[in-house]
Amino acid sequence: MTAGGPPPGLSGHVGQDGSMSIVKINVLTVPAEQREVLEKRFASRAGVVENSDGFEWFELLRPVDGTDDYLVYTRWRDEAAFQAWMEGPMKQAHQGGGDRPQPAATGSTVWTFEVLQQTGPKSEG
Ligand code: HEM
Numbered sequence: 001m002t003a004g005g006p007p008p009g010l011s012g013h014v015g016q017d018g019s020m021s022i023v024k025i026n027v028l029t030v031p032a033e034q035r036e037v038l039e040k041r042f043a044s045r046a047g048v049v050e051n052s053d054g055f056e057w058f059e060l061l062r063p064v065d066g067t068d069d070y071l072v073y074t075r076w077r078d079e080a081a082f083q084a085w086m087e088g089p090m091k092q093a094h095q096g097g098g099d100r101p102q103p104a105a106t107g108s109t110v111w112t113f114e115v116l117q118q119t120g121p122k123s124e125g
Contacts, residue, residue, distance in 0.1 A: 021056055021115040024082055026072040029107040035062075038070065038104035048093040049074065054081020070105075075115070 030038045042060050049055055054077035061071040076082040 019078055021075050021077060022079055022082065023111075023113040023115060024074045024076065025111040025113070026074075027107075027109045027111060028070045028072060028105040029068050030070050030105050031068060034104040034106075041104060046093045046095065048089045049085065052081070052085045052089055054078060055085065079112075 028038065039062070049058055055074070056077060057073070057075040059071075059073040061073060063069050063071075074082075076085075
């Protein structure tokens with residue numbers, strides 16, 4: 001789709017066709033003793049999301065300021081692309097590997113944002 005172009009984060013396409021990317025952040029509250037479990041689950045994550053239409057970016061963010069909140073940052077072409085993932089591949093993406101008698105997170109909240117501006121570092125030379 002953007003073969004040969006810059007990665008999505010640097011493509012500067014926001015607003016060009018009247019639409020803008022959206023960011024969906026899943027906030028996972030993970031008690032200290034469950035951190036390792038959670039990180040291992042993500043380490044063996046399904047890798048499904050990267051094949052979803054309209055998917056642009058994923059980051060797992062570990063808290064370092066003393067909170068228990070991990071952020072699962074995802075960015076999508078639009079709300080419809082995110083909803084399609086939620087209704088389909090998301091289930092497979094959340095099967096992970098191995099037994100899981102208990103979820104590692106004690107809570108989760110989804111935050112939604114529109115990307116209003118974005119930039120990357122200026123390339124040198
Ligand atoms: C009850 C709520 C949720 C919990 C506890 C949760 C937890 C997890 C865990 C532990 C994984 C690692 C894979 C696995 O073990 O299944 C994962 C994968 C993932 N989660 Fe969630 N999740 C939740 C809902 C969501 C939502 C609403 C989003 C949307 C922003 C999301 C985005 C992702 C993505 C993008 C991956 C990687 C999938 C892949 O590898 O293809 N999660 N989640």
